[in-house]
Amino acid sequence: MASKGQLKLLTDFLNIPDVKVTHFVQDTSLGKILSVASLTSEVACPHCGQMSQKIHSYYSHLIKDLPMNGQNVYLQVNKRKMKCENCLKILALRYLSC
Numbered sequence: 001m002a003s004k005g006q007l008k009l010l011t012d013f014l015n016i017p018d019v020k021v022t023h024f025v026q027d028t029s030l031g032k033i034l035s036v037a038s039l040t041s042e043v044a045c046p047h048c049g050q051m052s053q054k055i056h057s058y059y060s061h062l063i064k065d066l067p068m069n070g071q072n073v074y075l076q077v078n079k080r081k082m083k084c085e086n087c088l089k090i091l092a093l094r095y096l097s098c
């Protein structure tokens, strides 16, 4: 398990705005897996403009990144769906668009 200092270093190394590394695993078959999450806790509803912090659900994707030291690197992107408290629409929090 990576220390907080190592996670901070990996976050700085990735250099993706508003994204932090939350977990690191060295998988024997896949390679390095970095779990990342957004630092954004609030999103503007594109339908009514209201800001919302209400989380509807979580889901994740595994994305292959560029190799590091000859090993495969994957980003496990943990995304959230938010729910607008005003118009009740479900909003996808988008980052790391791929």
Ligand SMILES: [Zn+2]
Pocket: 045, 046, 047, 048, 049, 050, 084, 085, 086, 087, 088, 089
């Ligand atoms: Zn709304």
